[in-house]
Amino acid sequence: MELQQLRLFLAAAESESFTRGAERAFVSQPALSASISKLETEMGVKLFTRNKRNVVLTPAGRKLLRRAKLIVGECAKAKNELKHHDIQKSLRLGVINTLSISRVAELIEQYRRDNPDLKLEIIDASAAEMERLEREDRIDVALTVLSKKPRLVREFLHSQMLFSEPYVLALPVNHHLRHSRCISLEALAKEPFIARSHCEHRQVMIELLKKQDIRLNVAYITNQDDRAISLVESNVGVALVPEHYSSIKMVKVPLEDQPISRTVGFEWGENENLEEVQRFVSYAKTVPWV
Secondary structure, X not given: OOXXXXXXXXXXXXXXXXXXXXXXXXXXXXXXXXXXXXXXXXXXXXXXXXXXXXXXXXXXXXXXXXXXXXXXXXXXHHHHHHHOOOOOEEXXXXXXXXXXHHHHHHHHHHHHHHOOOEEEEEEEEOHHHHHHHHHOOOOOEEEEXXXXXXXXXXXXXXXXXXXXXXXXXXXXXXXXXXXXXXXXXXXXXXXXXXXXXXXXXHXXXXXXXXXXXXXXXEEXXXXXXXXXXXXHHOOOOEEEEEOOOOOOOEEEEEEOOOOOEEEEEEEEOOXXXXXXXXXXXXXXXXOOOO
């Protein structure tokens, strides 16, 4: 008994015709008849009762029908499983570049360790670049700053907040203002300032300074947070950074005037990789951020 014989037997039995069965199985009618005759000879029983209009299963044929469906069905499942065996699961993650790289690296390392068969592709991006990646469908999910305003680039159906945090002033550990409970914008204007050009709330800060007629003493402009932190540690100046940044060589002091804050989390829309996205988002919620 061969698998092809069972396939042809099923085609004839389910269509109740050798002719229609042959068409369904993409073989000639004589080939199907010969295969079934050979099967009947091997089994030593008649499987069909033939007449001019159609063919009818015998009691033996009905028994074989139940088994044949199971056998052919299992073979199809096995073939499908093996066909997709080498297709690697993947997840494309966009990460806003104003998150501490050490926190992001910890999340990625833990997730890769727990999911060794997953290809995790990460793209760093600014807020504006993140919207472009989302619009061009180059990422499955974005770890970004959640906006209260509706997105124009595409309709996001899902979001998950991870944490909220204020922006604080980062100072060298030996700075003369390190013990202050809070620092005003007016006092900040007297200090060499490290400007983070990629800050999501940079324009908000500019408006606050204009409103109070304060001009910062900008000593260095960078679009990389690790550089900004290193410059603060090296006494080059002070910087306004998200609170979750930390270093033993710097201290953080709140702003006195109209503190600025942000909410960080995930955004994603409907896509073919939704199961992997939801699994990753659920995992990231268990990791401490602040």
